Amino acid sequence: MNEPVMSLKDVSHVYVNDKGASLALENIHLDIAPGEFVSLVGPSGCGKTTLLSLLAGLFPPTLGSVTVGGRSVQGPSPAVGYMLQQDFLFPWRTIRDNAAIGLEIAGRRNEKTMAAVDHWLGELGLEGNGGRYPHELSGGMRQRVALARTLVTEPDVLLLDEPFSALDLHIKLQLEDLVQHTLARLGKTAVLVTHDLAEAAAMSDRVIVLGKGPGHIRREVSIAEPIRQAPPTEARRMAQFQSVFDQLWAEFNDGDGKGGDQHG
Ligand SMILES: Nc1ncnc2c1ncn2[C@@H]1O[C@H](COP(=O)(O)OP(=O)(O)OP(=O)(O)O)[C@@H](O)[C@H]1O
Numbered sequence: 075m076n077e078p079v080m081s082l083k084d085v086s087h088v089y090v091n092d093k094g095a096s097l098a099l100e101n102i103h104l105d106i107a108p109g110e111f112v113s114l115v116g117p118s119g120c121g122k123t124t125l126l127s128l129l130a131g132l133f134p135p136t137l138g139s140v141t142v143g144g145r146s147v148q149g150p151s152p153a154v155g156y157m158l159q160q161d162f163l164f165p166w167r168t169i170r171d172n173a174a175i176g177l178e179i180a181g182r183r184n185e186k187t188m189a190a191v192d193h194w195l196g197e198l199g200l201e202g203n204g205g206r207y208p209h210e211l212s213g214g215m216r217q218r219v220a221l222a223r224t225l226v227t228e229p230d231v232l233l234l235d236e237p238f239s240a241l242d243l244h245i246k247l248q249l250e251d252l253v254q255h256t257l258a259r260l261g262k263t264a265v266l267v268t269h270d271l272a273e274a275a276a277m278s279d280r281v282i283v284l285g286k287g288p289g290h291i292r293r294e295v296s297i298a299e300p301i302r303q304a305p306p307t308e309a310r311r312m313a314q315f316q317s318v319f320d321q322l323w324a325e326f327n328d329g330d331g332k333g334g335d336q337h338g
Pocket residue numbers: 089090091096097098116117118119120121122123124125289
């Protein structure tokens with residue numbers, strides 16, 4: 075593998091609260107190569123969001139090291155962009171001003187970067203919508219605004235935490251294609267957390283199956299070239315796709331027997 079863009083070494087994480095301590099992740103080793111699209115799947119509570127939060131620098135791991143771009147993660151960084159299940163658009167701001175929020179927070183809103191906002195709104199099929207307000211847009215359009223908001227800040231890596239899960243199937247599939255195509259074109263590295271095994275198989279270069287009790291890596295499944303190269307909607311129709319899905323499904327439901335709450 076090339077020098078990894080993201081790396082977790084010997085990572086364990088313990089949450090401590092008034093009810094005591096619980097081990098959420100244990101001894102995680104994971105290297106993610108430049109331009110790679112990796113999905114994390116696993117049963118509820120296996121630590122997917124915790125792992126993403128560590129990469130995002132929301133808190134440090136209890137043990138081990140987390141690096142992004144070769145540097146130890148010390149907190150949230152502009153090099154890391156997010157796309158979440160909720161779009162978090164401000165209802166009182168226009169679409170254009172919503173898409174500019176990341177730039178404003180970074181103190182980078184100016185004529186040139188606003189041209190980038192307009193560029194990305196156009197690229198993501200939102201041309202002519204910049205003056206509208208979030209309540210006037212569909213869920214899929216709002217998620218495209220959220221993606222534009224992320225891309226204009228030019229992050230090196232993107233963390234995607236179930237960004238499609240609240241959408242209708244048709245819109246979800248369209249957005250999967252758009253996100254995968256856009257990130258591949260830009261050569262961005264991405265980590266997707268999803269409950270949908272088919273989504274993980276269709277979008278990724280590699281799928282990491284986590285198990286719980288405590289959270290650990292059970293299996294890594296590399297996705298074969300033809301599926302990786304195809305847009306997710308086409309990948310889902312390929313003959314080889316079913317066997318990848320079956321492999322993930324079996325891993326999810328067998329092994330330590332602690333999966334089984336999967337709906338994908
Ligand atoms: N702030 C917290 N304090 C204490 N325990 C926590 C906290 N956040 C998560 N946990 C626990 O850590 C474990 C991993 O949680 P996490 O949210 O990372 O799992 P997940 O795989 O993302 O779950 P889901 O698929 O349901 O979103 C769970 O047992 C959860 O209850």
